[in-house]
Amino acid sequence: MAIQHPSPALxxxxxxxPYPMAHPGYGKRSAPDQQPRSGHDFMLLPLRERSIAGFIxxxxxxxxxxxxxLARQLPLYGQQAVGSALKALSVAGHLRRVRCLVSGxxxxxxxxxxxxxxxxxxxxxxxxxxxxxxxxxxxIAGPVxxxxxxxxxxxxxxxxxxxxxxxxxxxxxxEPAPPASDGRSPAYAxxxxxxxxxxxxxxxxxxxxxxxxxxxxWFARGVDADYxxxxxxxGLPAQVDSPVGFVRRRLTDKIPPHxxxxxxxxxxxxxxxxxxxxxxxxxxxxRAEALPDGLCRPCxxxxxxxxxADLPAERDVRTYVAGLRDLLKxx
Numbered sequence: 001m002a003i004q005h006p007s008p009a010l011x012x013x014x015x016x017x018p019y020p021m022a023h024p025g026y027g028k029r030s031a032p033d034q035q036p037r038s039g040h041d042f043m044l045l046p047l048r049e050r051s052i053a054g055f056i057x058x059x060x061x062x063x064x065x066x067x068x069x070l071a072r073q074l075p076l077y078g079q080q081a082v083g084s085a086l087k088a089l090s091v092a093g094h095l096r097r098v099r100c101l102v103s104g105x106x107x108x109x110x111x112x113x114x115x116x117x118x119x120x121x122x123x124x125x126x127x128x129x130x131x132x133x134x135x136x137x138x139x140i141a142g143p144v145x146x147x148x149x150x151x152x153x154x155x156x157x158x159x160x161x162x163x164x165x166x167x168x169x170x171x172x173x174x175e176p177a178p179p180a181s182d183g184r185s186p187a188y189a190x191x192x193x194x195x196x197x198x199x200x201x202x203x204x205x206x207x208x209x210x211x212x213x214x215x216x217x218w219f220a221r222g223v224d225a226d227y228x229x230x231x232x233x234x235g236l237p238a239q240v241d242s243p244v245g246f247v248r249r250r251l252t253d254k255i256p257p258h259x260x261x262x263x264x265x266x267x268x269x270x271x272x273x274x275x276x277x278x279x280x281x282x283x284x285x286x287r288a289e290a291l292p293d294g295l296c297r298p299c300x301x302x303x304x305x306x307x308x309a310d311l312p313a314e315r316d317v318r319t320y321v322a323g324l325r326d327l328l329k330x331x
């Protein structure tokens with residue numbers, strides 16, 4: 001008697017032609033740390049999902065993963081069945097769709113759409129960690145994951161965005177100003193100018209030498225001599241009994257804050273990385289925490305959607321149409 005050997009991971013018949021590949025940087029991406037293939041893969045899935053999962057698992061990295069492309073290679077299932085199966089595989093922890101914003105030569109920026117696949121079922125925390133690792137991955141030259149070879153494109157076309165030029169706010173130079181011609185520091189020279197701006201702030205040479213370190217701290221925070229003099233001489237009282245004490249107090253109390261750090265623009269040719277997960281069914285982008293099982297709330301809980309307004313019954317429609325006819329007959 002013949003002995004049957006069931007295989008839980010069913011596979012669709014292999015196509016006679018090579019499976020279409022996605023654009024470079026798109027398509028299937030195998031997740032790390034997967035278990036070796038075995039006859040028990042996808043055993044807990046229904047027959048349709050088990051068959052499609054086995055087919056996807058044997059696809060090479062970079063293969064097209066759009067619904068239309070998969071349906072063309074799976075003659076037993078249409079696009080709607082494939083879409084439903086991908087949603088079920090996402091809930092089961094085998095699949096996540098991710099979009100990544102990358103930039104290449106010439107400053108062009110585009111979205112790259114990838115489908116991460118794991119033969120081993122993973123939970124939401126594991127997938128969130130994977131997306132975070134992709135986001136924090138060190139930058140490399142050129143668009144991420146783009147090979148130089150040209151392959152057959154998939155049905156998903158890249159979205160090309162206008163080149164983005166980083167806008168860097170202007171900031172005062174933080175380098176110390178050059179010393180004065182007489183060998184004095186800019187801080188000392190600015191303090192010596194106070195008496196010429198307003199006689200109430202006249203300082204001696206010894207006073208300027210004592211206050212020089214406090215004034216130098218202002219220059220270290222990005223201000224110049226004109227700013228320092230205006231700040232110290234503004235709003236003076238009618239009489240200043242001790243110019244050195246008054247200026248010391250203002251140097252301490254009115255010292256400007258440290259300038260904020262300005263993010264450096266990316267070097268020429270360096271990629272701009274922005275990675276986020278998207279809903280497996282509708283493609284809505286979002287954070288991994290907001291897309292448990294890889295699905296947004298409307299796709300995950302259809303019953304929680306806002307109910308549509310009640311449609312009129314058939315008899316109400318007939319009554320309404322009859323009323324319209326009566327109005328047309330009226331003189």
